[in-house]
Amino acid sequence: MADVRDIPDATVSRLPVYRRSLVQIISTGESTISSADLADLAGVNAAKVRKDLSYLGTYGVRGVGYDAELLLAQIDGVLGLGTEAPVVIVGMGNLGQALAHYGGFQSKGFPIVALVDSSMDKVGQVIDGIVVSHLDDLEHTVREREISVGIIATPGGAAQEVSNALVAAGVRSILTFAPTILQVPDSVPVRKVDLATELQILGYYRHREVTETTDSTDRTA
Amino acid sequence: MADVRDIPDATVSRLPVYRRSLVQIISTGESTISSADLADLAGVNAAKVRKDLSYLGTYGVRGVGYDAELLLAQIDGVLGLGTEAPVVIVGMGNLGQALAHYGGFQSKGFPIVALVDSSMDKVGQVIDGIVVSHLDDLEHTVREREISVGIIATPGGAAQEVSNALVAAGVRSILTFAPTILQVPDSVPVRKVDLATELQILGYYRHREVTETTDSTDRTA
DNA sequence: CCCTGTGAAGCAGTTCACAGCG
DNA sequence: CGCTGTGAACTGCTTCACAGGG
Numbered sequence A, B: 001m002a003d004v005r006d007i008p009d010a011t012v013s014r015l016p017v018y019r020r021s022l023v024q025i026i027s028t029g030e031s032t033i034s035s036a037d038l039a040d041l042a043g044v045n046a047a048k049v050r051k052d053l054s055y056l057g058t059y060g061v062r063g064v065g066y067d068a069e070l071l072l073a074q075i076d077g078v079l080g081l082g083t084e085a086p087v088v089i090v091g092m093g094n095l096g097q098a099l100a101h102y103g104g105f106q107s108k109g110f111p112i113v114a115l116v117d118s119s120m121d122k123v124g125q126v127i128d129g130i131v132v133s134h135l136d137d138l139e140h141t142v143r144e145r146e147i148s149v150g151i152i153a154t155p156g157g158a159a160q161e162v163s164n165a166l167v168a169a170g171v172r173s174i175l176t177f178a179p180t181i182l183q184v185p186d187s188v189p190v191r192k193v194d195l196a197t198e199l200q201i202l203g204y205y206r207h208r209e210v211t212e213t214t215d216s217t218d219r220t221a
Numbered sequence C: 001c002c003c004t005g006t007g008a009a010g011c012a013g014t015t016c017a018c019a020g021c022g
Numbered sequence D: 001c002g003c004t005g006t007g008a009a010c011t012g013c014t015t016c017a018c019a020g021g022g
Helices: A009-027 A035-042 A046-055 A068-079 A094-101 A135-144 A156-169 A195-206 B009-027 B035-042 B046-055 B068-079 B094-101 B135-144 B156-169 B195-206
Strands: A087-090 A112-117 A130-134 A149-152 A173-176 A190-192 B087-090 B112-117 B130-134 B149-152 B173-176 B190-192
Touching (some): A009 A035, A009 A068, A009 B195, A035 A046, A112 A135, A135 A156, A149 A156, A173 B195, A195 B009, A195 B068, A195 B173
Parallel strands (some): A087 A149, A112 A130, A149 A173
C-alpha cells in the first residue's frame, strides 16, 4: 500500500527470508500459499507475514492465500533483484578467498566480478577464475565492470581506508566483515557481519538454565 | 541495576561493540572514558551508551566517565567471556575451511577444537592443525573436548540434521551460516548469519537517490 | 467459511532532558 | 561544573482481533 520506499527496516530484513520460502514452495509445485504456511517456513508468525506483505502493496486472495510466483516477483522488485549487481571483494585473506569460492552469491544475482588486495603476493594470482587486482586500481576496476556492491574482507585496520576507496569509486552499497565502525556517506548503505560479535552475543544467552518450559513454542531462527 | 539476566536483547547485541571500543581505548593508555567518547567509537549515541551500561549495574563516575578496565571486566562477565568456549565447526566446504583458518575466534576466547564433515574426502584431512572427524562421531567429539559452541557451515539441506546432532551432543549454543530456519529447543540459542540475505537487504536500500542531505549526521555501521 | 488486510492495543527500544553526585 | 543515571516522552515494531471479500 505505502510506496516501496516506506517499508520498515524490520520488514525489509525479513523479505529475503520470505523470498527463500517462496522459492522452496514453488519448487514443490504449489502455486498458492497462506500467510500461516509462509509463516511456518519463514519462522515467524502469521500476523507478521500479513503485515509485512501489506507494505508491498501485494494483494493476496481472501479465503485462498498468496500467489507464490506473483509474490516472489513483487519481492524481487522491491529488493531490486531484477538486474544483477556485480560485486567486488576487497581483501584476499582466508575469508576473502572463501567468499570468492562460495557459489551462493552468483546464483542469487550477485556475481563476483573482481577481487582486490593490497599485497603483491596476492595481486596477479587467479582465484576462482578471476585475477586479483591491486587496491590502487580499485576505481578503474569498479567503473569498468560497473560494480555496485563492495565486500570488505580485510583486517579491521584497513577497513575505513578501503571503505573510502569503495565509496570514491562509486559502489552503491557495502557489506563489511571487519569489526570496525565505518564512516560512510548516508547515501551508501552498509551492512556489517561480525563473527566474533555473534559468538560473544551467544555467550550471554548460553548461561540460561531452562527452568521448566519444555512446552510448545519452539524458538526458531 | 537489574540482574544480569534481564538485559534487553538490543543492549546485549551492542555489548561486544562497546567491548571492542574499550580494548582499543585501553591500548592507547587511557584509563577512563566518557559515554560521549565511547559512543563515538561504537557508532551510537551517548544516551544509548549510558542506558545500556546502566543495565550492567556498572557505576561510572559522575563528572569523569567510566573506568575502562572495570567496564571491560563487567562486560566480559555478562557475556561469559571469563572462560574459554571451545568451538566445533561442522561442514568443511569453502566457508568452513575459511572459518577454520580464521584467527579471529581463538584470540577472542573461542578456540576451534574440532572440525567435522560427512564426506570421506574430508574426514582425516588436517586443516589448520586439526584432523577432520566424521559427523557420526560428533557426540563423542563434543563430550570429549567439552565443546560448547557449534558452528554450522554446511549447505542448507543438511543444516537441520546437523543442528539436531549438535543439540543432542550437548552444545550450548549455535551459530549457523545455513539459510535454513532451524528448529531447536528454547534452551539452545541460535544466531544466524546469512550472506545472501545481507546482500539482498542492501539491494533495497541501494536505490535511494540522495535528494539533498549531505549534511552532518554520518550514517555509521 | 476461510484467509487476508488492517485499525488498535501492547510492547520494546530509543531519545530527551534533567536531577544529582563527584 | 561535567558527566552519569534515569524517569518520561516518543517512535517503531509486534501482536491481537475482527471486519470484509472471495
